[in-house]
Amino acid sequence: FFFLMLRRPPRSTHCISSAASDVYKRQVLEYGWRYNHKYKVYGQSGCGNNWAYGYNDAGPLREEEILNKFDHLLEKIDYLGGILSIQSMAGGTGSGLGTYISEQIKELYSKKPLINIAVWPYSTGEIIVQNYNTILSLSRFIYVLLN
Numbered sequence: 001f002f003f004l005m006l007r008r009p010p011r012s013t014h015c016i017s018s019a020a021s022d023v024y025k026r027q028v029l030e031y032g033w034r035y036n037h038k039y040k041v042y043g044q045s046g047c048g049n050n051w052a053y054g055y056n057d058a059g060p061l062r063e064e065e066i067l068n069k070f071d072h073l074l075e076k077i078d079y080l081g082g083i084l085s086i087q088s089m090a091g092g093t094g095s096g097l098g099t100y101i102s103e104q105i106k107e108l109y110s111k112k113p114l115i116n117i118a119v120w121p122y123s124t125g126e127i128i129v130q131n132y133n134t135i136l137s138l139s140r141f142i143y144v145l146l147n
Contacts, residue, residue, distance in 0.1 A: 054096020
């Protein structure tokens with residue numbers, strides 16, 4: 001899960017480019033912005049583009065670690081207006097694990113709005129099962145919304 005603050009890039013001048021990559025490089029150099037490493041959750045391998053592995057195995061395996069870090073982040077804020085989740089729909093980790101964790105967060109914080117931003121795969125991509133992963137994720141989201 002990522003929490004981003006978007007800033008409008010400065011206007012171009014004759015000596016400074018406002019191309020997105022240049023603006024990003026300046027922001028990192030000027031402001032020193034980075035993701036906090038103590039809130040990262042990572043492993044040796046992903047879910048191998050397998051939605052079922054991400055949802056049924058990696059999700060329950062990593063659930064406690066992810067939710068503990070999520071709760072630790074929430075303790076630092078005064079007011080929680082809602083939760084924003086950004087996840088891939090094509091691969092196994094983003095679609096399977098992301099769907100599982102989104103469901104757990106929705107269950108724990110049922111009174112708060114949860115917005116899932118889905119990063120859709122290309123219609124023809126390099127992963128043959130990306131369409132299946134997308135359908136499985138969407139079916140779980142619809143199930144959670146209706147129940």
